[in-house]
Structure formats: C-alpha cells, structure tokens
Amino acid sequence: xxxxxxxxxxxxxxxxxxxxxxxxxxxxxxxxxxxxxxxxxxxxxxxxxxxxxxxxxxxxxxxxxxxxxxxxxxxxxxxxxxxxxxxxxxxxxxxxxxxxxxxxxxxxxxxxxxxxxxxxxxxxxxxxxxxxxxxxxxxxxxxxxxxxxxxxxxxxxxxxxxxxxxxxxxxxxxxxxxxxxxxxxxxxxxxxxxxxxxxxxxxxxxxxxxxxxxxxxxxxxxxxxxxxxxxxxxxxxxxxxxxxxxxxxxxxxxxxxxxxxxxxxxxxxxxxxxxxxxxxxxxxxxxxxxxxxxxxxxxxxxxxxxxxxxxxxxxxxxxxxxxxxxxxxxxxxxxxxxxxxxxxxxxxxxxxxxxxxxxxxxxxxxxxxxxxxxxxxxxxxxxxxxxxxxxxxxxxxxxxxxxxxxxxxxxxxxxxxxxxxxxxxxxxxxxxxxxxxxxxxxxxxxxxxxxxxxxxxxxx
Numbered sequence: 151x152x153x154x155x156x157x158x159x160x161x162x163x164x165x166x167x168x169x170x171x172x173x174x175x176x177x178x179x180x181x182x183x184x185x186x187x188x189x190x191x192x193x194x195x196x197x198x199x200x201x202x203x204x205x206x207x208x209x210x211x212x213x214x215x216x217x218x219x220x221x222x223x224x225x226x227x228x229x230x231x232x233x234x235x236x237x238x239x240x241x242x243x244x245x246x247x248x249x250x251x252x253x254x255x256x257x258x259x260x261x262x263x264x265x266x267x268x269x270x271x272x273x274x275x276x277x278x279x280x281x282x283x284x285x286x287x288x289x290x291x292x293x294x295x296x297x298x299x300x301x302x303x304x305x306x307x308x309x310x311x312x313x314x315x316x317x318x319x320x321x322x323x324x325x326x327x328x329x330x331x332x333x334x335x336x337x338x339x340x341x342x343x344x345x346x347x348x349x350x351x352x353x354x355x356x357x358x359x360x361x362x363x364x365x366x367x368x369x370x371x372x373x374x375x376x377x378x379x380x381x382x383x384x385x386x387x388x389x390x391x392x393x394x395x396x397x398x399x400x401x402x403x404x405x406x407x408x409x410x411x412x413x414x415x416x417x418x419x420x421x422x423x424x425x426x427x428x429x430x431x432x433x434x435x436x437x438x439x440x441x442x443x444x445x446x447x448x449x450x451x452x453x454x455x456x457x458x459x460x461x462x463x464x465x466x467x468x469x470x471x472x473x474x475x476x477x478x479x480x481x482x483x484x485x486x487x488x489x490x491x492x493x494x495x496x497x498x499x500x501x502x503x504x505x506x507x508x509x510x511x512x513x514x515x516x517x518x519x520x521x522x523x524x525x526x527x528x529x530x531x532x533x534x535x536x537x538x539x540x541x542x543x544x545x546x547x548x549x550x551x552x553x554x555x556x557x558x559x560x561x562x563x564x565x566x567x568x569x570x571x572x573x574x575x576x577x578x579x580x581x582x583x584x585x586x587x588x589x590x591x592x593x594x595x596x597x598x599x600x601x602x603x604x605x606x607x608x609x610x
Contacts, residue, residue, distance in 0.1 A: 179206025223306035331360020
C-alpha cells in the first residue's frame, strides 16, 4: 500500500505500514515535542530533511515510539538547525538516546547528531566508535573537538561546513575517514569538507582510507602528513586547499587520484615517491606555486590535465617508465621551459599545448627527432651549477650542485684557465637521485676555478 499523506498541528506526515513518518515540521519553533501518535498510529520515523534549515528550533524531544531517523551521506533530518541546542530522548526509546543534549544511538556507540546551535569545545565520549553521517555538519559555532579514543570511523560529511573549527586531532584507532560525491552530486560529502578555518590535522598511522573530497575546500589548511597505510590519494581529497604549502606522501601510495590536489595554489613543493604508478586527470591542476616536479621511474601514466595551468612550473623531470602522457597533461604551464625525459620517445599529442617547453632526452634513447609535436628537443646532458660557499676544514670552499638523470654516474672536473683549460678530475658521483652536492677542497687556494660535468660509464 502506498503511503498516505496528511497534516497534524505543526507537522506534515505520511502513513505507511501502519506507522507515521514525520516529513516536515511547520510550527513556530522553540521547544518541539514530537507526538507519540498521529491519527491513532505510532510516530515511528523522522523523514529526510524533516527539520533541516529551521533556525528557530531550540530543543527537539523524541518520544519512545520513534525508531528510525533518516540519514544519508548527503542529507540528514536536522541539518541547518542553527538555533538548536538540545536533543531530548525518552528513556524507554529502544533505538536512540541523548547525553548532554547530543543525539546517539541507544548504546551510544554512534554519535548521530550534534545540535547545530551548540558552541565552543566538545569532547566525544570514549564509548563512541562511529561519528555518523553529517553528525556535526553545519555546526558553525563548534571551535574545537576532542575525538574519543574508541572512534574507528568518521563517516560522510561528519564535520562538513564546521567553519569555526581550527584544529582537530584524530586518535590512533581511526581507520576510515569518509569522502565521496561531488558538486554534481549535490555537494562534496567529505568528512571535513568546507572546514574553512581548519589549519592543522593530525592523522594517525592507523588510517588506511581517506575518502574523496575528505578535506575539500579547507582553505586555511597549511600542511598535512598522509599515513603510511594509505595506498591511494582519492579524487579531490585536498582540492581547493588554497593555503596548503606542503604535504608528505608516503611510499605506500600507488595512485594519485583525479583532482587530488587541484587548486592548491600555495603548494610550492611536493615529492612523489617511488611506488606511485599513476597520476590521474587534473591531479595537480592549477597548483600555480609549484616550480618543479620529479616524476619517479615507477610512474607509467600521466593522465589528462594532470598538471594543467601550473603557471609557476619551470621544469619537469619524467622517469623512464612513463609510456603515456595524455592530452593537456601539462597544458598552459606558461613558465614551463624544460622537460627532462629519461626514456624513449612516447605518444603525447597536445600534452604540452600552450607551454613553451624544450624536451630534453638522454643520449642513446630512441624516437626523438628534431621536434616533438611542435616542441623542440635537445640532448639532456649532465650539468654543474654553483651552490654558494661551504665551510669545510676551517676554510671556505666552493659548493657545487650536480644534476642529471637518476641512476647515471657523473664525473666532475675542474680547471683554472678557461682559454686553454686542463681539466682535472674532482669527483665521480653515482646519482641515486636526480641531483647531488659536493664541495671543492682546492677552491680555497685558487681565486678562479671552472667546472664541468661529464658522463661516466661505470666499470662492469
């Protein structure tokens, strides 16, 4: 039988399966006491958005007849009740309970809803294991929260839009921080999405899953370390974190998902660890403060628009295993002049569209002609650059920075006469990374010295 719609004083409702579902409160606000019965039937359910957006409520009293309160990743019954300071639940209710005005399940292992009008600091009880869908969503007066040590799951939109929340410590024991959804799905569902005052988050090593959009648009977040157990940085996890300047990606990560760091305009430096195999579409798009990036040898695919519109990017080093750079991967990087590629030529139509790049390739690699899809190519040779003065052995020495492809061996030579140089070996350096530093112990006794870097073939 289809539900029957009706209206009682202050409530709209439907009837189905012999019980009443409250679908909307229509009264004057203040203290709201839900009835036990309507039309002779028990009030058993509170429906989707039944009280959402009502700022004139102060207390909601739930009778023992109510056994179901609607809650999904994208909506809840009480969201946006900005004047609500207290839930009260009848002692004999079999499904729900309240403690200090906060709504829980019966045994208080799941925190269901925090009143939207409560302010200041809140301590989640130790007995709680789950912070439910939208539990603190829109609680704009919540300035800080202590998460109890029993919590293992922080569910969808748990702290979404807590605009005054400045920092949060996530205790060891938490394994899951939910995400999901997107603007096309009615808005991001990430656990901490739109926490615009959040500056610091400590995530323990027990967390093995951080969902998509989890920290979306946390515009004050400056740094974060991703736990070692995480293998994928999900889509848009940190997108729109415009103050994020640094992030530590652990070696456990194999995939950087779509738009993971998109729009992180303050991000100046990021190290992609060995082990990452895929950088998906728009993963770092619009990261306008990035100046250089090294893509490790384990990466095989760089997807569509992965680094597009990174206007501050000047150089990119690409590992030898990359066989696919999709269209627009580095498009409109207006300062990108040098791409260093360690492998053979690859397909890459429109990969660098609108970017003034020269593509440098190693001697002995194949498939490189005089141009690459309208971009010039050139040999990638070892180079040595000054790195200031270094104090060594009680005297000042020239410090040098050596650059070439990882795994190559570089010989550094010095001379004192640039016109008729006699090059003398200074050092032989196997590059475990793409750069290394050294100092010249003889530079303190010579007012003028010159240096060059040459390839060395290691002895078998």
